[in-house]
Amino acid sequence: MMWENGKKTAYMGVLLSFALILSYVESLIPFSFGVPGVKLGLANLAVVVVLYWYGWKEAVLLNVMRVLLAGFLFGNLFMVMYSLAGAVCSFLMMCALKKSGKFSVMGVSMAGGIFHNTGQAAVAVFVTKTAGIIYYLPALMAAGVVTGLLIGIAAREIMVYAGKALSHDKALQRREVQRHGKDGTKKQG
Amino acid sequence: MKRNDVYLAAAVTAAAFLLWGILHVFLSSPGQRITVTQDGKVLGTYSLTVENTLTFTDEKGGMNRLVIHGGEAYMEEADCPDKLCMLQKAISGKGESIICLPHRLVVEVTAGEEPETDAVVR
Numbered sequence: 270m271m272w273e274n275g276k277k278t279a280y281m282g283v284l285l286s287f288a289l290i291l292s293y294v295e296s297l298i299p300f301s302f303g304v305p306g307v308k309l310g311l312a313n314l315a316v317v318v319v320l321y322w323y324g325w326k327e328a329v330l331l332n333v334m335r336v337l338l339a340g341f342l343f344g345n346l347f348m349v350m351y352s353l354a355g356a357v358c359s360f361l362m363m364c365a366l367k368k369s370g371k372f373s374v375m376g377v378s379m380a381g382g383i384f385h386n387t388g389q390a391a392v393a394v395f396v397t398k399t400a401g402i403i404y405y406l407p408a409l410m411a412a413g414v415v416t417g418l419l420i421g422i423a424a425r426e427i428m429v430y431a432g433k434a435l436s437h438d439k440a441l442q443r444r445e446v447q448r449h450g451k452d453g454t455k456k457q458g
Numbered sequence: 459m460k461r462n463d464v465y466l467a468a469a470v471t472a473a474a475f476l477l478w479g480i481l482h483v484f485l486s487s488p489g490q491r492i493t494v495t496q497d498g499k500v501l502g503t504y505s506l507t508v509e510n511t512l513t514f515t516d517e518k519g520g521m522n523r524l525v526i527h528g529g530e531a532y533m534e535e536a537d538c539p540d541k542l543c544m545l546q547k548a549i550s551g552k553g554e555s556i557i558c559l560p561h562r563l564v565v566e567v568t569a570g571e572e573p574e575t576d577a578v579v580r
Contacts, residue, residue, distance in 0.1 A: 376463035383470055407478035414467050414474075 280435070281319070281327060285334055288315035292339035309416050310382055312339065313359065317378050317424040318431075325364050332356050351389050358388025374428070375421030382417025383410055489552035489567035492531050494524070496563045503568065506531060506550060520561040531565060533558065 291311035298309070312335055320328040336356050340349030362384040366372045372380070386409035494501045496516060504510055510526040511534070522543065523535040530548035533556050543558035555566040 371460070371462045372466065373460045373463050376460060376466050379463065379466055379470075403481065407474040407481065410470055410474040410477070414470050418467065 288335040354392040355385040359385035378421030379417035383413030
């Protein structure tokens with residue numbers, strides 16, 4: 270039992286590092302559509318993987334940690350605030366869609382992308398008191414679909430290949446059994 | 459890829475296009491002037507770039523005070539019964555308007571940005 274908990278902690282650490290590396294890579298790419306707020310959302314890849322492998326509690330933890338760490342490492346307090354708003358919106362939506370069981374990883378990730386951008390735009394409206402930011406919303410939504418889809422495809426592939434590599438992890442395996450055993454009525458924790 | 463994923467992508471893309479269309483057809487580029495009309499008659503045209511406070515009074519004594527500040531126009535005060543015009547957000551984009559129905563007063567952003575400005579910037 271202790272052994273498995275330690276293992277989980279280690280894997281969570283690896284995935285958090287993964288998220289941070291992705292955040293760093295993203296901060297290096299001057300990736301811009303000329304619309305503020307549009308991001309690839311690479312770090313969401315790690316969040317989606319944890320959400321599927323472990324559950325929402327672990328994913329919340331990873332999400333908050335990576336926003337805070339990446340924000341202070343590669344940005345500033347202001348960015349953390351924006352980021353957190355986007356992350357919260359996107360995460361709630363992803364959990365809801367995943368729980369509904371009607372969507373695949375791609376759909377869940379897409380919702381994440383869309384709501385990440387929408388959430389950030391909402392904060393921007395609130396902070397700048399400029400309703401004109403709504404002009405960016407269509408572009409932000411469309412971008413969310415595209416980036417979310419790409420991240421979703423990547424997450425699916427990662428789970429297939431890394432899942433094989435980690436197949437000796439009994440805790441993970443048990444979750445897999447839990448998930449597929451009782452159709453749809455999976456338990457968290 | 460489930461069917462619902464496709465529906466989600468299609469729905470959001472469609473909503474984005476719709477929103478884009480609405481924003482760009484009805485609320486396009488930032489305007490430079492506002493036109494104030496009452497009972498369909500033009501009371502005046504004012505520049506949004508000049509700070510200004512304008513007071514309009516109709517023949518029955520109904521008063522509206524419009525403020526132009528920071529490139530936006532908003533209704534600061536009105537003695538109409540509902541005061542809905544004061545609650546409407548500040549306008550700056552072409553086509554946006556503030557309407558005071560009890561006083562039949564309409565403030566609308568009319569002229570867009572001068573094209574030369576864009577040419578110089580680029």
